[in-house]
């Protein structure tokens with residue numbers, strides 16, 4: 001036991017050294033809030049202990065007041081009514097909200113270590129000037145009183161959602177804005193992504209006894225609540241009860257409440273409690289019971305492939321307006337066929353890896369949470385459901401449509417700045433998931449699997465950036481990958497490799513292939529050659545810029561590494577040593593992991609439908 005501890009300590013120290021310049025802020029929230037379900041209003045007190053781990057002195061702090069976005073004329077409302085392809089869930093719905101339907105979040109007063117502070121509210125951002133500057137390494141206590149009105153549900157948060165759930169309570173409290181190495185993160189809320197400060201939550205919610213609550217965090221007094229958490233010790237003595245939840249090491253807190261919620265529980269093989277909350281309607285019992293079984297499997301795969309889930313609990317809660325991730329929980333629509341219910345649940349659950357635990361700045365790098373989550377979702381679904389071919393095929397097809405539309409924006413675009421909703425989604429989810437799947441073709445799948453586990457171990461409970469992941473990928477693969485990060489994230493360059501010529505070398509009698517890089521984006525290329533006896537040869541042509549070549553991948557047989565192809569050279573020649581056997585077929589990128597926008601020019605015998613065939617100077621073997 002001691003030895004293990006010592007080794008773990010040395011390892012942790014090395015990790016600390018490797019990230020010695022890294023720091024992040026810390027906050028402890030204690031929130032007490034009471035919900036009046038007659039007028040949908042909340043009154044609350046919030047105490048925050050903020051530790052300034054930055055090297056800078058802070059004279060101000062800022063809070064998000066997200067619900068103020070759900071008011072006619074807000075930035076979110078006007079943006080939604082002007083964007084070319086509005087989200088139909090928002091459209092012009094905010095513009096017609098009545099005063100008793102809008103969202104309101106108001107900080108009534110705030111003090112620092114007992115001294116009252118001045119505050120300035122600007123729609124969804126509150127600026128607070130500190131009475132005493134907060135020095136590096138120091139703590140301060142802020143205490144505030146807030147009042148809020150739960151909006152009629154427009155996006156994610158709110159009351160009376162389309163499936164009849166009373167309260168979907170996300171972004172419901174004044175939430176401290178994050179200060180990181182780039183400064184304050186103060187994007188006004190217009191409906192897309194989030195970023196929070198790492199810390200601990202102690203939340204007490206007082207509601208009518210009729211409500212069932214599902215939430216982030218561990219319920220502290222289950223025996224006084226009952227309701228499926230534990231046997232009830234004694235009957236409620238008043239019309240309201242207080243639920244106290246504690247959530248350590250998270251960056252947000254969600255809850256949902258409805259009197260018609262049924263609460264079911266199961267456990268994963270390694271003892272994580274899974275809670276399920278859905279409306280008490282007959283068809284939902286069947287689909288949600290199936291969901292419980294699949295989620296147990298899904299946790300086992302995720303823990304093995306993407307890193308061990310570190311909390312003891314996760315809650316799947318019917319609520320919101322699609323699926324949305326929160327630490328230790330998700331709000332998701334519940335009245336949907338089992339296949340889409342499972343897909344949504346796996347996606348939202350995997351966000352606890354890519355968002356919840358690896359807390360990237362979603363506004364700056366939405367592709368790192370949406371994309372990586374989508375990759376994990378597709379890989380887990382493939383393992384659960386089986387199947388052949390590229391597990392991310394749908395993502396590739398959607399990406400191709402965007403890449404060829406001429407409307408693609410690079411992944412470096414801030415989430416709020418994407419001009420089209422469609423291409424924000426397509427970029428973040430699809431191009432973001434292809435980022436990893438294509439990377440597996442560069443470094444080899446076994447190396448990518450290791451990269452993702454190392455990334456999880458080194459950056460859990462932190463805010464990793466794209467460069468942090470790149471460093472790990474370079475170390476694990478022994479390759480230089482700057483070109484890939486730069487091209488795939490920073491440009492809209494596309495991949496297109498073509499097989500141009502198949503000829504016989506008169507001296508060796510062997511077959512020579514000429515390949516061409518047609519797209520602007522360079523990539524290493526795998527070539528599969530099938531001989532007349534059905535035996536296969538796989539060649540991998542690394543890019544010179546990689547300074548290395550993969551040695552293992554998904555292929556059954558050996559992988560022959562060729563001389564590197566410099567990206568400056570449009571053409572590349574490779575000789576296939578097939579001896580006396582004839583060649584049946586040749587295929588570039590046989591696993592289709594490259595996001596090659598034209599796959600009709602990369603096989604031999606030539607694709608009949610292709611308009612850009614190569615020269616056929618060798619006859620293929622007859623089948």
Ligand SMILES: [Zn+2]
Nearest residue numbers: 347351370373
């Ligand atoms: Zn997502």
